Amino acid sequence: MIASYNELILLSIFVFILGAVCSASRRNLIMILVGVEIMLNASGIALIAGSLRWGILDGQVFVIFIMALAAAEVSVGLALIIYSHKRTGSVNSDDYSRLRG
Amino acid sequence: MAADWMILLPYIFLAGGGLFIFCAAILRPDASGLYFAIALASVVLAGIAAVFHPPGINFGGMIDAGGYARFFAVLVCVVSSFTLLLSLRYAEKKGIAGDEYFALILFAALGMCLSAGATNWIVFFLGLELLSISLYVLIGSSHDEPASNEAALKYFIMGSVASGFFTFGVALLFTATGSLNIADSLSNVQAGVSALALFGLSLIATGIGFKVSIVPFHLWTPDVYQGAPAPITAFLSTGSKAALFAALLRFSLVMSPELFSYMTPVFWGLAAITMIVGNITALAQTHIKRLLAYSSIAQMGYVLMALLTVRHDGGASVMFYLAAYALMDLGAFGTVALLSRGGSDIDTLQDYQGIGYSNPWASALLAVCLLSLAGLPPTAGFIGKIIIFKSVVGAGFIYLAITGIVTAIISVYFYLNIIVTMFMRPEKVPVDLAFRVDPLGVALSGCILTAVILLGVLPSPLLSLIERVLYSFRI
Numbered sequence: 001m002i003a004s005y006n007e008l009i010l011l012s013i014f015v016f017i018l019g020a021v022c023s024a025s026r027r028n029l030i031m032i033l034v035g036v037e038i039m040l041n042a043s044g045i046a047l048i049a050g051s052l053r054w055g056i057l058d059g060q061v062f063v064i065f066i067m068a069l070a071a072a073e074v075s076v077g078l079a080l081i082i083y084s085h086k087r088t089g090s091v092n093s094d095d096y097s098r099l100r101g
Numbered sequence: 102m103a104a105d106w107m108i109l110l111p112y113i114f115l116a117g118g119g120l121f122i123f124c125a126a127i128l129r130p131d132a133s134g135l136y137f138a139i140a141l142a143s144v145v146l147a148g149i150a151a152v153f154h155p156p157g158i159n160f161g162g163m164i165d166a167g168g169y170a171r172f173f174a175v176l177v178c179v180v181s182s183f184t185l186l187l188s189l190r191y192a193e194k195k196g197i198a199g200d201e202y203f204a205l206i207l208f209a210a211l212g213m214c215l216s217a218g219a220t221n222w223i224v225f226f227l228g229l230e231l232l233s234i235s236l237y238v239l240i241g242s243s244h245d246e247p248a249s250n251e252a253a254l255k256y257f258i259m260g261s262v263a264s265g266f267f268t269f270g271v272a273l274l275f276t277a278t279g280s281l282n283i284a285d286s287l288s289n290v291q292a293g294v295s296a297l298a299l300f301g302l303s304l305i306a307t308g309i310g311f312k313v314s315i316v317p318f319h320l321w322t323p324d325v326y327q328g329a330p331a332p333i334t335a336f337l338s339t340g341s342k343a344a345l346f347a348a349l350l351r352f353s354l355v356m357s358p359e360l361f362s363y364m365t366p367v368f369w370g371l372a373a374i375t376m377i378v379g380n381i382t383a384l385a386q387t388h389i390k391r392l393l394a395y396s397s398i399a400q401m402g403y404v405l406m407a408l409l410t411v412r413h414d415g416g417a418s419v420m421f422y423l424a425a426y427a428l429m430d431l432g433a434f435g436t437v438a439l440l441s442r443g444g445s446d447i448d449t450l451q452d453y454q455g456i457g458y459s460n461p462w463a464s465a466l467l468a469v470c471l472l473s474l475a476g477l478p479p480t481a482g483f484i485g486k487i488i489i490f491k492s493v494v495g496a497g498f499i500y501l502a503i504t505g506i507v508t509a510i511i512s513v514y515f516y517l518n519i520i521v522t523m524f525m526r527p528e529k530v531p532v533d534l535a536f537r538v539d540p541l542g543v544a545l546s547g548c549i550l551t552a553v554i555l556l557g558v559l560p561s562p563l564l565s566l567i568e569r570v571l572y573s574f575r576i
């Protein structure tokens with residue numbers, strides 16, 4: 001059985017909410033990053049659903065770009081997090097509060 | 102076919118320059134003067150190419166090659182060349198000059214040009230991400246300062262969540278309308294505005310709202326502006342905001358009237374709350390960079406207010422104000438860069454006490470830029486605000502205009518407070534022992550200062566250029 005367009009859209013919205021809740025509620029920087037990745041993958045599912053609905057390939061092309069950019073974003077982000085961890089010994093976002101006012 | 106590629110010349114210069122710096126760094130490590138020269142040359146060439154390149158409509162349905170994209174490409178090139186010049190001494194003093202610093206400025210500029218000129222969501226997404234990822238690294242480039250690292254981390258977390266929202270918004274809009282072309286997807290909706298498309302559009306607005314720091318999404322702004330190296334703050338607050346507002350203006354211009362009527366109350370509320378929160382919070386700040394951060398939030402409120410009136414010829418006021426804002430914020434944050442002595446940037450209000458006597462040019466630049474941000478004559482900001490209020494009142498948003506005028510009057514207090522501190526209090530250090538800005542810095546101050554005043558005294562050439570650009574956009 002082939003999944004229909006509506007099911008795919010519902011799935012993508014569900015996955016997106018999971019990702020958004022993960023990145024909003026977790027205080028661990030790496031888990032926030034994981035939440036962002038899940039949100040980006042939800043967009044991938046939605047784009048596939050769009051391609052299925054309209055019968056065009058544009059959405060699938062976009063997904064490939066998203067995968068490449070997500071990799072770039074994660075590599076920069078992990079480098080930043082590792083550097084901060086070396087400096088302060090913490091990956092908890094609440095510990096980064098020097099700048100305030 | 103050959104002529105088609107000429108359209109891409111500004112982008113090729115920026116990307117090629119950045120890659121060339123990375124290659125040169127393999128052969129000649131630690132030649133930061135060389136990297137700087139390559140970077141400046143590519144930005145200037147890109148700017149020249151953007152002014153003179155052969156007229157074209159569109160590159161493969163992906164990139165706009167008309168006057169609108171070129172206007173913002175030139176603006177971005179001006180901003181980035183000033184950023185590079187401001188960075189030259191600053192980066193040496195801080196020991197952060199290197200291939201990645203100058204090359205990433207070029208890549209960020211490329212991202213700004215792409216997002217201002219994109220006519221396809223994929224290209225816009227690539228531009229936005231290129232700009233953001235380069236800036237994450239640039240903000241954290243002061244390795245020795247914990248504040249810089251923390252600022253980079255905050256901008257990264259906020260920015261990546263925002264791009265997650267944005268991407269999902271584009272995906273939903275594509276699903277609802279069946280096109281990745283920006284104009285088609287935003288105007289196809291009129292057939293019947295579906296809930297899916299509206300949800301997608303609001304997610305897109307949230308994502309971009311984060312990047313241009315519209316109020317409910319502004320919380321990262323003061324921290325990041327304070328922690329980032331001052332030239333990068335100048336770049337971030339002018340270039341990326343101008344480019345993304347250019348994209349917002351493009352979306353509003355091509356949007357179907359039905360869809361725009363859904364967005365109007367949202368923009369109305371966001372503009373009002375942005376102006377109020379930005380200006381009121383700035384009153385309580387004692388650090389210059391934080392104060393300027395809140396002021397830049399408030400300025401975005403004024404531009405957003407002008408964005409409401411694009412259906413009544415308000416496009417010109419948005420573009421003029423963006424150009425004026427880019428110059429004056431560049432000058433304000435640039436002064437902080439010029440005056441810093443190595444170590445952390447001078448930031449508290451006391452550090453600026455009496456600085457007008459030892460560094461007259463740099464202080465004059467800061468003073469004129471602050472007057473311009475406050476909207477006092479004879480500066481670019483004054484003309485910009487007049488045009489915005491004229492179009493807002495003309496479009497019938499009376500209460501919004503009143504909010505804008507009242508908050509602008511409140512803002513005069515904290516801007517003048519800095520000027521009073523600089524010029525009317527005695528300096529803590531004797532004048533002959535005080536730090537002095539180098540000659541290049543004095544020349545830069547003179548340039549930006551002249552530009553800000555010139556735009557205020559003689560705005561008509563730029564305004565007529567903008568009218569022409571917008572006219573060609575409508576066809």
